Structures are given as C-alpha cells and as structure tokens.
Amino acid sequence: MSYSTFNQEQTNPLTEPMFLGNSVNVARYDQQKHSIFEKLIEKQISFFWRPEEIDVSRDRVDFNKLTDSEKHVFISNLKYQTLLDSIQGRSPNIALLPIVSIPELETWIETWSFFETIHSRSYTHILRNLFTDPSEVFEDIVINEQIKIRANDISQYYDDLIFYTQLWQTHGEGEVTVDGETYNVTQREIKKKLFLCINSVNALEAIRFYVSFACTFAFAERELMEGNAKIIKLIARDENVHLTSTQHILNLWQYGEDDPEMKEIAEELRDEAYEIFMTAVKQEKQWAHYLFKDGSMIGLNESMLCQYVEYIANLRMQAIGFDAPFENMRSNPLPWMNKYLVSDNVQVAPQEAEITSYLVGQIDSEVNASDLGDFDL
Amino acid sequence: MTKTFKVIVNGGPELAVDATEGTLLEALEKHQLEMHYHCRSGFCGACRTKLNSGQVRYTTEPLAYVRKGDILPCCCVPESDLDIEH
DSSP: OOOOOOSSSSOOTTTSOOOOSOOOOOHHHHHOOOTHHHHHHHHHTTTTOOOGGSHHHHHHHHHHHSSSHHHHHHHHHHHHHHHHHHHHHIIIIIIGGGBOOHHHHHHHHHHHHHHHHHHHHHHHHHHHHHHHHHHHHHHHHOOOHHHHHHHHHHHHHHHHEEEEEEHHHOOOEEEEEETTTTEEEOOOHHHHHHHHHHHHHHIIIIIHHHHHHHHHHHHTTOOOOOOHHHHHHHHHHHHHHHHHHHHHHHHHHHHTSSSHHHHHHHHHHOOOOHHHHHHHHHHHHHHHHTTTTTTOOOOOOOHHHHHHHHHHHHHHHHHHTTTOSSOOOOSSSOOTTHHHHHOOOOOOOOOOOOOOOOOOOOOOOOOOGGTTTTTTO | OOOOEEEEEOOEEEEEEEEESSSSHHHHHTTTTOOOSSSSSSSSSOEEEEEEOEEEESSOOOOOOOOOOEEEGGGGEEESEEEEEO
C-alpha cells in the first residue's frame, strides 16, 4: 500500500472514507463528500494575518515593569505555546496527509497546518521584541521538564500513528520486525491509532491552549502586554476554527456518517478517548501550579485557572458526546475571557486591544510632547 | 413587525424573545442570563445548547458541528416557542 503522490486509479472521492481509503489524486472541489471542510478552509483563509502587522513595541516597556513571578508566567506560557505550535505546524501534515482520502479534507489539513506556522512565527516576533537574544527562551523548551512532560504526551499519539502508517505503506498488513521488535500491522490497528490521535489533537486545541490564553488576557485586562494579547487573540480565533474541524471528524465517525469501521472504533475506544481529555485537564492544572509557583498575578491565580480548565473541558467534551465531567463548574469563572474570544467583524475602536479587525495601517504607538504642541484647552 | 416567542431556559420562567431583534444568544443576554459563548458567529460551537422542544432558524450557517438535538444560539432565531437547556 505504498503512497503515490498521484494515484492513477480511477477513484470516486464521494464514496471514499475521510482516511485510509484510496489516496487523493485530483484536487477537485466541484463535488464534495464533506463540504464542511471547504467551508472551514474559506473561513480560515478569511482570517489571514501576519505577525509583523501587529505592533508589539510597547510590550517591552510593560515587560520590564512586571514582577519576577509575572515574568515567569508570561515567558513560560510563550514557551509552552511555542511547543504546541511547533508540533501542530508539522504533525497534521506528516501524520494525516499520507492517509487522507478526500480532497477537501486534504486541503483543509494543509491550510490548518499552515496557519499553525504563522503562530510559530508570531512567537519569535514577540520574543525578538522583548529580548535582544531570545535563544535562551527557545533553548529551554527542550530542557524544561514541565514542558517535556507535555511534549511527550501530545506527540506520542502522532508518532505512533506515523510509525504504523510507515510500516503499513512499506510492508503492508501483517507482522513486521524492526530493530528486533515485532509489530502487528493491520488497517484496523492504524484506524485505532488515528482515532486516539484526533482525540488528542482536539484536546490540545480545545483545552490545552486555554491556560496560556487566560494568562495573556489577564495581563491585557490590566492594560499590560497588549501587543502580545492582540496576537494571541488572533491565534485563539484560528484555534477555534481548528478545534471545530477535529470535532467534525470525531462526530462524523461517531454518528456513522463516514467510515462504518470508525464508528465501531469510536465506541470501542470511548473510554480511552475520555481518558485523553481527563489527562489533558490534569496536566493543565499541573501547569497552572507551575506557572504560579512563585506567586499569583493580579486578577488570576492557580485555583481560578484550574476552575477555568474544568469549565472549558465541560464545553469541549459535551461537543463530542461526553457528559460534562465537572458538574459543579457550569458557570464561567473568568467571564472577561469571552470578550477576547469573540470573532469581531466590526471595527469599534482600533486602540482597544481586544479588537482584531483593525490591523493594516497600525496606530503609531510613539507619542512625543511635540505631537500635542498645537493642542489648546 | 415584532415576532415574539416564549423561551424556557433550564426549566426557568417563560422569557419573551423577539425573533426580529438579534440572535437568540443576544436575546437571552438581554434577559440577564449568563450565556456560554466564544466566537458569536457560529464556527466555534461554545454556545451549544440542548433544544428540548421548538424550532429555530439559522441566520448564519453554523460551521461548528451541531449534534442531534443541539442548537447554536449565537447564529439562530426562534421560529416557535422554545424549551432549551443551556
């Protein structure tokens, strides 16, 4: 079952499953099995933005005013987000493109990954502005134990799927021995790994990101690090589109609207999927503990952040058919978060950090006394 | 012309909602209910609500997956009296 970049077999993409059917040949969108993915492509592209459009120069002044514990919160979150987007900028492509079978989903995966690379570039944009040499921050991402635990948990599902897909595409189904280790490769086994992987990615985009988002917006509530907040607001908007795409994949499988074998697998591995989400919640709470180990920040502490993780986990897990696991966390403990998560289409006041629509032709953040020279009361 | 329907949320009192004035989400906020939402334009699904009875009409096509028996109040208006769980 080796991969071909242009499958010469005549296939009908309208009858192919989303994954592990025939590989895609013609990139055509005049007929679509799951047209939602092209609608997500259009939505995502309409949100196109460039980090360089956002002026972060004021943030350097703000950063120097932060306490050491606040600096720890800010920088740690940037490191964590850099990790998450390093993974997301490549993994959907590497893990999912070799097994995707319908053109609209193939193109969605490429669009999705591309936007994650914009996010990665924006972290460099933020850090270059804060530090003359940001190397130390980047280098710590592969040393910091707290980040490594998470990196391992997120990448293992991708890596497992990628490895089995490689074995399958080079050897076909059956037992394969590599470096003295024997693997039983079947298409069903790969489908199971795919199912767990998509759950893990959904947990990443639907829950894991929100701990850092909350800290960023808590700074912005105090009118600090607002350039950064403006960037993170755009990232959060993109992530909302991405998590919708993985929710679609999971729900299409669950409702039997795609591959009937995936419906069986979704039922069979329901408990494992549940555990993926609960592990993500547990790890994010541990991350909140690490963030505030040296002290809280005004407006946000460890316990509020943990409550928010539970609140957001309830929403996200219900979206894919689980009961809300945290019954007593039904109301939003951080209501101010929502104003940063709204996808605004209307420009109200460009100087407000929570508005994203006004990007090109930035306001000039430099004000000199001479600018007010002809201003009389 | 107003088009007013009765909406019951979480088994509470009947609320009057005018379907010609904004989305269901906005209408319920006017009644001081704490609503779950993020994008407010139908693509994130954070406002997902259970529809026990009644019918809604989408003013913007939702991009989030709407599971059977659910509605997205941020992009719909009532077409009849509603009983919902939010």
